[in-house]
Amino acid sequence: MDPAKELEGIKKQLEEIKDGSRNKLSMIVFSGDLDRLLAAFIIATGSVAMGLEVVMFFTFWATPALRDKKKKAKGKDIFGKMFGFMLPRGTRKVKLSKMNMGGMGTAMMKYLMKKKSIASLEEMLDLAAELGVKIYICDMSMGLMGFKQEEMIDYPGVEFVGVAKFLEEAGNSKIQLFL
Amino acid sequence: MSDEINVNVKMDLKGLACPLPVVKVSQQVKKMKVGEVLEAETTDPGAHADFPAWAKSSGNEILKTVKEEKSTKFYIKKLK
Numbered sequence: 351m352d353p354a355k356e357l358e359g360i361k362k363q364l365e366e367i368k369d370g371s372r373n374k375l376s377m378i379v380f381s382g383d384l385d386r387l388l389a390a391f392i393i394a395t396g397s398v399a400m401g402l403e404v405v406m407f408f409t410f411w412a413t414p415a416l417r418d419k420k421k422k423a424k425g426k427d428i429f430g431k432m433f434g435f436m437l438p439r440g441t442r443k444v445k446l447s448k449m450n451m452g453g454m455g456t457a458m459m460k461y462l463m464k465k466k467s468i469a470s471l472e473e474m475l476d477l478a479a480e481l482g483v484k485i486y487i488c489d490m491s492m493g494l495m496g497f498k499q500e501e502m503i504d505y506p507g508v509e510f511v512g513v514a515k516f517l518e519e520a521g522n523s524k525i526q527l528f529l
Numbered sequence: 530m531s532d533e534i535n536v537n538v539k540m541d542l543k544g545l546a547c548p549l550p551v552v553k554v555s556q557q558v559k560k561m562k563v564g565e566v567l568e569a570e571t572t573d574p575g576a577h578a579d580f581p582a583w584a585k586s587s588g589n590e591i592l593k594t595v596k597e598e599k600s601t602k603f604y605i606k607k608l609k
Contacts, residue, residue, distance in 0.1 A: 392547065392548050395548050395552050396547075396548035396551060396552065398552065398555070399548065399551045399552040399554070399555035399556075399583060400551075400555075400582075400583060400586050400587065401555075401586060401587050466546060467544045467545060467546055468546045468547075469546070469549060477549075477552065481552070481556075
């Protein structure tokens with residue numbers, strides 16, 4: 351075997367590994383709180399600006415934030431109906447983790463954000479879609495809470511996946527976050 | 530003057546808050562040709578740290594930063 355050729359091959363492989371892990375950010379979005387979701391989307395869209403590919407994996411309490419308020423799913427059992435009723439239907443319904451004060455705090459925060467031209471969660475979601483941020487939704491959370499795919503938002507390229515898919519992405523990422 | 534900057538594109542980002550200025554600038558620069566200069570005017574105080582950080586990691590150059598009364602103008606040259 352030609353050592354020069356072999357070295358060239360190893361160099362190429364190394365370059366590929368470096369490239370693969372240099373340009374991606376993988377994020378687990380666990381929280382369904384307005385403040386944390388906002389932070390998640392600010393980091394996600396900012397990362398695209400910084401030249402990173404971004405993958406967001408929505409699980410547990412973050413899952414209902416991606417429901418479409420106009421869509422309804424039929425054929426749920428009693429628990430599914432209960433979760434469906436009690437958890438927020440979409441980004442407009444999520445609340446602050448602190449100082450919610452029966453919704454007053456959240457309303458005040460939204461008012462202030464508008465006044466200071468800070469993008470709302472809805473605008474951030476649109477921006478993320480425009481920038482090509484990839485969204486995965488945890489299939490297990492969906493099943494657990496009785497959500498169906500037909501009641502989730504129409505986000506370009508949204509996929510319903512398991513933990514292995516996230517880990518595959520995370521393994522190739524430079525930055526991994528849990529929010 | 531010799532340090533006169535030839536601006537190709539101007540962007541008004543006044544009033545926009547994090548992360549929008551840096552997101553919009555990065556999108557705009559993507560559309561421009563190498564060597565062209567973008568003038569981005571912003572009122573976001575975070576931009577003073579964000580724009581240089583963005584320029585460094587994206588491999589572009591901030592030629593000049595001009596502080597005005599209520600805003601700041603960044604002159605960004607696309608290097609690649």
